[in-house]
Amino acid sequence: MTKSADTHCPYCALQCAMTLKSPAELTPASEPGSVPVPAQAAALVAVTAPVLEVSGRDFPTNRGGLCRKGWTSATLLNHPGRVTEPLLKGEDGIHRPIGWDQALAMVTTAVKETRARYGKDAVGVFGGGGLTNEKAYMLGKFARLALGTSRIDYNGRFCMSSAAAAGMRAFGVDRGLPFPLEDLNNASTIMMLGSNVAETMPPFVQHLKGVRDAGGLIIVDPRRSATANFTADGGGIHLQPLPGTDLTLLLGLSHVVIHEGLADAAFVAERTSGYDAVVRSVNAFWPERVQSITGVPAELIRETARRLADGARKGGSYILTGRGVEQHVDGTDTATAAINLSLLLGLPGSLRSGYGTLTGQGNGQGGREHGQKADQLPGYRKITDPAARAHMAAVWGVPEETIPGPGLPAVQLLKSLGQPDGVRCLLVHASNIAVASPDANAVIAGLRSLDFLVVCDFFMSETAAEADLILPVLQWAEEEGTLTNLEGRVLRRRRALQPPAGARSELWIMARLAEALEAPSTYSEDPETVFEELRLASAGGLADYSGIDYAMLDRGEAAYWPYPAGSTGTPRLFLDAFAHADGKAVMTPVAPRRRRTPAPNTDPAAKTMTLITGRLLEHYQSGAQTRRVSELLASQPEAKVQIHPAAAVSMGIAEGSFVSVANERGQVVCRAELSTAIRPETVFLPFHFPELESANRLTEAATDPISGMPEFKFNKVWVRLAADQAANQPQNSVLQTTEAS
Ligand code: SF4
Numbered sequence: 001m002t003k004s005a006d007t008h009c010p011y012c013a014l015q016c017a018m019t020l021k022s023p024a025e026l027t028p029a030s031e032p033g034s035v036p037v038p039a040q041a042a043a044l045v046a047v048t049a050p051v052l053e054v055s056g057r058d059f060p061t062n063r064g065g066l067c068r069k070g071w072t073s074a075t076l077l078n079h080p081g082r083v084t085e086p087l088l089k090g091e092d093g094i095h096r097p098i099g100w101d102q103a104l105a106m107v108t109t110a111v112k113e114t115r116a117r118y119g120k121d122a123v124g125v126f127g128g129g130g131l132t133n134e135k136a137y138m139l140g141k142f143a144r145l146a147l148g149t150s151r152i153d154y155n156g157r158f159c160m161s162s163a164a165a166a167g168m169r170a171f172g173v174d175r176g177l178p179f180p181l182e183d184l185n186n187a188s189t190i191m192m193l194g195s196n197v198a199e200t201m202p203p204f205v206q207h208l209k210g211v212r213d214a215g216g217l218i219i220v221d222p223r224r225s226a227t228a229n230f231t232a233d234g235g236g237i238h239l240q241p242l243p244g245t246d247l248t249l250l251l252g253l254s255h256v257v258i259h260e261g262l263a264d265a266a267f268v269a270e271r272t273s274g275y276d277a278v279v280r281s282v283n284a285f286w287p288e289r290v291q292s293i294t295g296v297p298a299e300l301i302r303e304t305a306r307r308l309a310d311g312a313r314k315g316g317s318y319i320l321t322g323r324g325v326e327q328h329v330d331g332t333d334t335a336t337a338a339i340n341l342s343l344l345l346g347l348p349g350s351l352r353s354g355y356g357t358l359t360g361q362g363n364g365q366g367g368r369e370h371g372q373k374a375d376q377l378p379g380y381r382k383i384t385d386p387a388a389r390a391h392m393a394a395v396w397g398v399p400e401e402t403i404p405g406p407g408l409p410a411v412q413l414l415k416s417l418g419q420p421d422g423v424r425c426l427l428v429h430a431s432n433i434a435v436a437s438p439d440a441n442a443v444i445a446g447l448r449s450l451d452f453l454v455v456c457d458f459f460m461s462e463t464a465a466e467a468d469l470i471l472p473v474l475q476w477a478e479e480e481g482t483l484t485n486l487e488g489r490v491l492r493r494r495r496a497l498q499p500p501a502g503a504r505s506e507l508w509i510m511a512r513l514a515e516a517l518e519a520p521s522t523y524s525e526d527p528e529t530v531f532e533e534l535r536l537a538s539a540g541g542l543a544d545y546s547g548i549d550y551a552m553l554d555r556g557e558a559a560y561w562p563y564p565a566g567s568t569g570t571p572r573l574f575l576d577a578f579a580h581a582d583g584k585a586v587m588t589p590v591a592p593r594r595r596r597t598p599a600p601n602t603d604p605a606a607k608t609m610t611l612i613t614g615r616l617l618e619h620y621q622s623g624a625q626t627r628r629v630s631e632l633l634a635s636q637p638e639a640k641v642q643i644h645p646a647a648a649v650s651m652g653i654a655e656g657s658f659v660s661v662a663n664e665r666g667q668v669v670c671r672a673e674l675s676t677a678i679r680p681e682t683v684f685l686p687f688h689f690p691e692l693e694s695a696n697r698l699t700e701a702a703t704d705p706i707s708g709m710p711e712f713k714f715n716k717v718w719v720r721l722a723a724d725q726a727a728n729q730p731q732n733s734v735l736q737t738t739e740a741s
Pocket residue numbers: 009010011012013014015016062065066067068069070071200201202203204
C-alpha cells in the first residue's frame with residue numbers, strides 16, 4: 001500500500017524536500033545488466049523498478065532541486081537484497097532467518113549475561129546521525145535506563161564533534177548554521193574551508209550564485225575540487241594549502257586582519273572577550289611565514305583577508321567550515337581559529353554575515369542534541385550537570401542516580417571492544433562502522449572479538465555481516481518522525497509506504513527489549529508520542545524543542561531551535577547576544593599542534609605521500625546504500641586513488657594502473673586516476689568502498705583531545721605501482737558473500 005507524501009531525502013543534512021508518489025503504472029523491472037555495472041557488484045544493486053516516484057519539492061534550501069542520490073533514493077525501498085527477517089549467524093558463518101520472539105529473547109539474554117559477568121558498562125551502543133530525532137532520543141534513554149550503560153556514542157563523533165566543540169566554546173551553543181541558508185544568497189564574500197558542496201550537496205550551490213557573480217567565492221581546499229572550480233573565470237579565489245595546515249592559514253588571515261586594521265573594533269569591544277590573547281597568539285603568523293608553512297602565497301593571504309573585511313562592509317561576509325578542516329587532531333582548534341577570524345571581522349550575530357559549519361549526515365544536527373553522545377543528555381544538556389540530570393530524572397520518572405555518568409567517545413568506545421573492562425556486547429544502529437571508522441581493520445578485529453554483536457539495519461552492510469544477530473528495520477519512506485537539517489530547522493519525515501512484513505521500527509525494538517529487561521520509565525513505539533516526550537526533555541536546554549509539535553510542522557511552519565513553548569523559534573541566533581552568561585562570544589587563542597611522527601616507510605619501492613579522504617557525488621558515507629543503486633554504482637563503481645600526473649610518472653603509474661596505497665595500519669589497492677586537481681605530494685581516496693578499497697584501512701584513530709574527532713584528513717601513506725596488477729584486482733568480496741547468504 002503506497003500513498004503520496006511530502007517528505008525529505010534520506011541522505012545528507014541539506015534534507016532536500018521531495019514528494020513521493022505511487023507511480024500510476026509501475027514500469028517492468030529492468031533487466032540485470034541493463035545499466036553497465038561491474039560483475040563483482042552486480043549482485044548488490046537494485047534491479048527492480050522503484051515502488052515510489054521521487055520528485056523535487058520547492059523548499060528554501062533546495063528550491064526543488066535534488067542530486068542523483070536523492071533522485072534514485074526510492075530504488076532501495078524494494079531492493080532484492082533488503083533484510084526482511086531477523087538473521088542469526090550460525091557456526092558456519094551463514095546468517096539464517098529466525099523469528100522476532102527468538103531474536104529479542106537472544107538480545108535480552110546476551111545483555112543480562114554480559115551485565116552479570118562483566119558489569120553494565122560491558123554493554124555498548126553505537127548510534128548514527130541518520131536516526132530520526134525520536135530514535136536518537138530514545139536510543140540515549142534506552143541505553144542509560146534499560147541497558148544501564150554509560151557506553152553510548154555515535155558516528156556523528158566522526159563528523160561534527162570538532163565544530164560542535166568549537167561552537168560551544170566560542171558561542172555557548174552549537175547549531176551548524178545559526179542562520180537560514182538563504183541568507184547566503186546576497187553575500188558579497190563567502191569563504192568555505194574544507195567543504196566540497198558541489199559534490200556532497202549539489203542543490204546547495206544555488207545559494208552561491210550571487211557571490212560567484214560578485215567574484216567573492218573563496219574556497220580553501222588542497223584539491224581543486226568541483227566547488228573550487230567555481231572560483232575560476234572571476235568567480236573568486238582558490239587557496240590550496242598543504243594538507244594539515246589550515247589552522248596556520250587561518251592564523252595568518254587573522255594576523256592580516258589585525259595588523260592592517262581590518263577588524264571591527266566596535267563589535268570586538270562590545271560583543272566578544274579574549275581579544276588581547278588572540279592578538280598575541282597570531283603575532284608569529286605573518287603572511288610570508290604562513291606562506292612557507294602552507295604553500296599559499298602571502299599576497300593571496302592578504303587579498304583574502306581584505307576581501308572578507310570588504311565584504312562585511314558591503315553585502316555581507318560568511319565563513320563556513322566543513323570536514324576537510326575539522327577532521328584532524330586539532331580540528332576543534334582549527335574551527336576555533338575560523339570563528340576567531342569571523343569574530344574579528346564582526347560577522348556572527350549580524351543579519352548579513354556570519355560563521356557556520358556545514359553538517360554532513362541527514363540528522364547530524366538533531367542526532368547530536370538529544371542524548372546519543374557519550375557526554376550529553378537531551379536538549380544538548382551536559383550529563384555531568386546536576387541540574388540537567390535532575391531535569392531528566394524528573395522527565396523519565398527515575399531516581400537521578402539511575403542515570404549513568406559520561407561514557408566513552410566513539411573512537412575510544414570502538415577501541416574497547418572485546419578488551420578487559422571494555423564492551424563485550426554491542427548494539428549498532430544506523431552506522432556501518434566496519435567501513436566508516438578510522439583504522440577500520442582494527443575496528444573489524446574488535447567486532448570479531450565481541451561476545452555478542454547486534455546490528456539493526458535494512459541491508460547486509462559490512463558491519464551487519466560481522467553480526468551475530470541482524471535485526472531488520474525500516475527505511476525512511478516507511479516511517480514517521482522528524483529530523484533537524486543543517487540550519488537547525490526541524491522537518492517532518494512522513495511515511496509513504498508500508499514496510500516489509502518482517503521489518504520493525506527501532507522504537508518498537510527498544511520498547512520490546514525494555515519490557516523484557518524490566519526497565520524503568522516508558523518506551524513508546526509511536527514517533528509522535530516520543531516527540532512529545534522529547535519536547536519535555538529538551539525544555540529549558542540549549543536545543544529547546546518544547547514549542548514544536550507535529551501539527552505545526554505538518555502545516556509547513558518553519559521551526560528553528562531554540563523554540564521554547566510560547567515562542568516563535570530562532571531562525572537567526574546571536575542577533576542580540578551569544579549564549580554565554582555574559583552574552584559575549586569568547587575568542588580563544590589556538591596554535592598548531594605537533595602531530596605524531598608516522599611510522600617509517602618500510603617499502604623502498606614506495607613514495608611517502610599524504611592521504612586525504614572524502615566523498616564523491618554518487619555515494620553517501622560508507623556507501624552501504626548508494627553502492628546498491630545501479631545508476632550510482634555504474635557511474636562510480638570502485639574507489640580510485642587520485643594522484644597528480646607528475647607524481648604518477650615518477651612511479652611509473654599511468655591512468656588506470658593498479659596502485660598500492662599502504663601504511664602501518666593497512667593497504668588499499670585500486671586504480672589510479674591522474675589529475676592536476678590534486679597537489680603533487682598528496683593523494684585522495686573516497687571512503688565509500690569496503691575491503692581492499694577501504695580508505696579507512698589507512699586512517700589513524702588518533703583523536704582531537706577536546707572533541708574526540710579522529711584524524712581522517714591527514715595520514716601518511718606509501719604509494720607505489722601494485723606489484724602484480726592482475727592479482728590485485730579489487731573485489732568487494734564481503735559484500736558478495738554476505739549478500740548471497
Ligand atoms: S543534496 Fe543531500 S539531501 Fe539533497 S538530494 Fe542530494 S543527498 Fe539528498
